[in-house]
Amino acid sequence: MKILIADSMEKEAVSEIQKLGEVILVPNDLKAAIKDADILIVRSATQVNAELLSHAHRLKIVARAGVGLDNVDKEACEKRGIKVISTPGASSNAVAELALGMMFAVSRKIAKADFSMKKKTWIKKELSGTELEGKTLGIVGLGRIGAMLALKATALGMEIVYYDPRTPNSTLGRQVNLNDLMALSDYVSLHVPLTPETRELINPAAIAKMRKGAVLINTARGGLVDEEALYLALKEGKIAGAALDVYPQEPYTGKLCELDNIVLTPHIGGSTKEAQIRIGKELIEQLKKELK
Numbered sequence: 001m002k003i004l005i006a007d008s009m010e011k012e013a014v015s016e017i018q019k020l021g022e023v024i025l026v027p028n029d030l031k032a033a034i035k036d037a038d039i040l041i042v043r044s045a046t047q048v049n050a051e052l053l054s055h056a057h058r059l060k061i062v063a064r065a066g067v068g069l070d071n072v073d074k075e076a077c078e079k080r081g082i083k084v085i086s087t088p089g090a091s092s093n094a095v096a097e098l099a100l101g102m103m104f105a106v107s108r109k110i111a112k113a114d115f116s117m118k119k120k121t122w123i124k125k126e127l128s129g130t131e132l133e134g135k136t137l138g139i140v141g142l143g144r145i146g147a148m149l150a151l152k153a154t155a156l157g158m159e160i161v162y163y164d165p166r167t168p169n170s171t172l173g174r175q176v177n178l179n180d181l182m183a184l185s186d187y188v189s190l191h192v193p194l195t196p197e198t199r200e201l202i203n204p205a206a207i208a209k210m211r212k213g214a215v216l217i218n219t220a221r222g223g224l225v226d227e228e229a230l231y232l233a234l235k236e237g238k239i240a241g242a243a244l245d246v247y248p249q250e251p252y253t254g255k256l257c258e259l260d261n262i263v264l265t266p267h268i269g270g271s272t273k274e275a276q277i278r279i280g281k282e283l284i285e286q287l288k289k290e291l292k
């Protein structure tokens, strides 16, 4: 059995996968390597489209290590009889913790404080922050990650409102429409998948409804936010801050990098040792089931 891992994965996950067969890790020429692969494993970077699949002669399974299948053309896979699997729950806690960490990072200006210390400057007066306790957190998408974040934020004394028409009457928070969520929240955190319906859900009109002093957190997908509208809102001080882990194009080097009131991370939501071990284990279980 030949297993092709197209995107870099932590060694904990790779060693789990090696239990199933010969592993080819991040080849230089993916189209050549996919020719005789039985299983293709990707994270979010590799685009699994019809063109790539046309080079595969034996492929039976495309496995997305993580959640979010927006980089996999499921129809093209289906047409070729290739099964698509993923590990939806394995990275939920890691992403929820990152979202929470980003809320702290923006509110206490942790990144700016660290940067200034390393430049050997003491700018204590510029680093007064705000607290999470008593503030309202608006969660857009109360699925696996959104629900975990709601529980953690509740424990910190935050009030939860959420927008997710498909999860009505949750006890984790108060359901509101998106306009009200944007207007009520001190922190807005995005946890919906990227679909035609959610693309640029956070557009100029939605941002205009946000409180002055609010913070936007996006650990879901870059395409959910209108980048230009966010840039202007941050530059003009319409909102206090933002933190992003995901971008419309990755790697991201765009103009949001120029701003002081934003915290940026390079798509590390699922990159914890624990999540990678869970991803590896979940993948193995699913692959074994499929290969029976």
Ligand code: NAP
Residues within 6 Å of the ligand: 066, 067, 068, 088, 091, 092, 095, 140, 141, 142, 143, 144, 145, 146, 163, 164, 165, 166, 167, 191, 192, 193, 194, 197, 198, 219, 220, 221, 245, 246, 267, 268, 269, 270, 271
């Ligand atoms: P999930 O369990 O599927 O939760 C998403 C929730 O949003 C579901 O309840 C879903 O309802 C709801 N939803 C779908 N469309 C909506 C809309 N238009 N408006 C409001 N709610 C809507 O997904 P998850 O595991 O929490 O993951 C959320 C997203 O996080 C993923 O899609 C992925 O893009 C991102 N993610 C990022 C990282 C990272 O490394 N930064 C890692 C993992 C995941 P239905 O179930 O009915 O569709």
